[in-house]
Amino acid sequence: xxxxxxxxxxxxxxxxxxxxxxxxxxxxxxxxxxxxxxxxxxxxxxxxxxxxxxxxxxxxxxxxxxxxxxxxxxxxxxxxxxxxxxxxxxxxxxxxxxxxxxxxxxxxxxxxxxxxxxxxxxxxxxxxxxxxxxxxxxxxxxxxxxxxxxxxxxxxxxxxxxxxxxxxxxxxxxxxxxxxxxxxxxxxxxxxxxxxxxxxxxxxxxxxxxxxxxxxxxxxxxxxxxxxxxxxxxxxxxxxxxxxxxxxxxxxxxxxxxxxxxxxxxxxxx
Amino acid sequence: xxxxxxxxxxxxxxxxxxxxxxxxxxxxxxxxxxxxxxxxxxxxxxxxxxxxxxxxxxxxxxxxxxxxxxxxxxxxxxxxxxxxxxxxxxxxxxxxxxxxxxxxxxxxxxxxxxxxxxxxxxxxxxxxxxxxxxxxxxxxxxxxxxxxxxxxxxxxxxxxxxxxxxxxxxxxxxxxxxxxxxxxxxxxxxxxxxxxxxxxxxxxxxxxxxxxxxxxxxxxxxxxxxxxxxxxxxxxxxxxxxxxxxxxxxxxxxxxxxxxxxxxxxxxxxxxxxxxxxxxxxxxxxxxxxxxxxxxxxxx
Numbered sequence: 001x002x003x004x005x006x007x008x009x010x011x012x013x014x015x016x017x018x019x020x021x022x023x024x025x026x027x028x029x030x031x032x033x034x035x036x037x038x039x040x041x042x043x044x045x046x047x048x049x050x051x052x053x054x055x056x057x058x059x060x061x062x063x064x065x066x067x068x069x070x071x072x073x074x075x076x077x078x079x080x081x082x083x084x085x086x087x088x089x090x091x092x093x094x095x096x097x098x099x100x101x102x103x104x105x106x107x108x109x110x111x112x113x114x115x116x117x118x119x120x121x122x123x124x125x126x127x128x129x130x131x132x133x134x135x136x137x138x139x140x141x142x143x144x145x146x147x148x149x150x151x152x153x154x155x156x157x158x159x160x161x162x163x164x165x166x167x168x169x170x171x172x173x174x175x176x177x178x179x180x181x182x183x184x185x186x187x188x189x190x191x192x193x194x195x196x197x198x199x200x201x202x203x204x205x206x207x208x209x210x211x212x213x214x215x216x217x218x219x220x221x222x223x224x225x226x227x228x229x230x231x232x233x234x235x236x237x238x239x240x241x242x243x244x245x246x247x248x249x250x251x252x253x254x255x256x257x258x259x260x261x262x263x264x265x266x267x268x269x270x
Numbered sequence: 271x272x273x274x275x276x277x278x279x280x281x282x283x284x285x286x287x288x289x290x291x292x293x294x295x296x297x298x299x300x301x302x303x304x305x306x307x308x309x310x311x312x313x314x315x316x317x318x319x320x321x322x323x324x325x326x327x328x329x330x331x332x333x334x335x336x337x338x339x340x341x342x343x344x345x346x347x348x349x350x351x352x353x354x355x356x357x358x359x360x361x362x363x364x365x366x367x368x369x370x371x372x373x374x375x376x377x378x379x380x381x382x383x384x385x386x387x388x389x390x391x392x393x394x395x396x397x398x399x400x401x402x403x404x405x406x407x408x409x410x411x412x413x414x415x416x417x418x419x420x421x422x423x424x425x426x427x428x429x430x431x432x433x434x435x436x437x438x439x440x441x442x443x444x445x446x447x448x449x450x451x452x453x454x455x456x457x458x459x460x461x462x463x464x465x466x467x468x469x470x471x472x473x474x475x476x477x478x479x480x481x482x483x484x485x486x487x488x489x490x491x492x493x494x495x496x497x498x499x500x501x502x503x504x505x506x507x508x509x510x511x512x513x514x515x516x517x518x519x520x521x522x523x524x525x526x527x528x529x530x531x532x533x534x535x536x537x538x539x540x541x542x543x544x545x546x547x548x549x550x551x552x553x554x555x556x557x558x559x560x561x562x563x564x565x566x567x568x569x570x
Contacts (some may be wrong), residue, residue: 004375006370007376009370010378014381014384014385018384019353020400020444023402024399030352036408040410082292084288084292085292087285088286088288092285103297104296106553107296109556110550111549111555116534117542117546120533135316178284203391204392205392205507205511238402249538250387253386
């Protein structure tokens, strides 16, 4: 009996929490008149869809493509640079690695909105703003790399040290032991963390907004924010844009939910 | 240097190289901008000039400038309220949810997973959705509060200066609750079950068990969650950009957004950098606190 009371409570709480998401999705299918109706309707009366119209009018294809490219670049470099570091910081534990982890954490702790001014001035001087997508990738990695190292380190910590030592005794070089023995065992954690980095980068806003001056290279978040600034707000358009943008993220999350939760809980507090 | 390398005696140059490579990247692209920012805050900066390292030294003029601005007082209070209230409600609601989902009932872990959907969404999208919910004349939040009798007249959440900051805080709590719940769930799961059984045998009621076992055992986790939450709240930019952009009349302005506006909208880079440097000091203090609490976690 108690289990079912708890179940009902949990169901209500979850429904309340997810209500904003529900509201986004039903707004997509409302008509302009219904949109501004008061009291609001909780189910679209004459379902219409503006998905294709918003997609083409707003040039979402281009925006999403830019976001995708930037997210791919960010994820690739983060994984390439971060995996080794996470392994090194997991396998050696002393004062120096302790300090390194602290440094990594502190460097991540600063808001992008504060980092972006010096990055902008420096990148302008270096001429990096001429290749805006690259500039954003470089800037974003400073955010994703610490996050990646901390989470990945947790999955390396769980691999017994003896495995590496055994490989070395068998005559493998340290690099071979890493690529041949350790890395395959950590692949799961690496994949999950990489996907989180990808999603984070896909939805990034500050760096894209501040470093990309040419509209042609702008990302999906900035395309969305351009909607909000308008004096007359097209709510259906905004919600449609948001839904198109966020649905792939939510699907990826749902498919991987279990693993993401396991990966996060292992890494979060270590 | 030799002494430094001797720490890695049993390890090869391979592992050292891996770590150094990543750290070097971070030091160059995050560490240097950080120092550069501190430097900028003591210089006179004109964005229209070509970027040079050496600019006229301004001493504390930029700091004096921001402290003499009329909005400074409000930004300070808003930042404190934004961080303090967000943290308080995120931790309390996150804790209650963690306790709820730690109970044994059908689909518990599935529903807990659904909560994280809010966490994975881009902040800007979350902000836009909340902007719609908060709408004054046709917003669903006003409708629900009015029709349930909790409220008697409409609130213009985002355009009324006395509510705008709280509206942003509500949305930020929504965004932060899943992460808090997740970390606190991990902490709860680590408490051995037989402690509760023993306490129950000794006749402790639910409240005594919570106060006597759960809270003390969760001390380290709570420390980590609070400091991580503080850092994440101080990083919140997208939500403010989508909801109020600090307005109306700075009523929802917070330091991290103000700093960006100064640098990128009014091009007062010196003032923006000074605000950023002040935030940096705060973040550093919290980061030390975080590392301390995770360290004690490891010892338990």
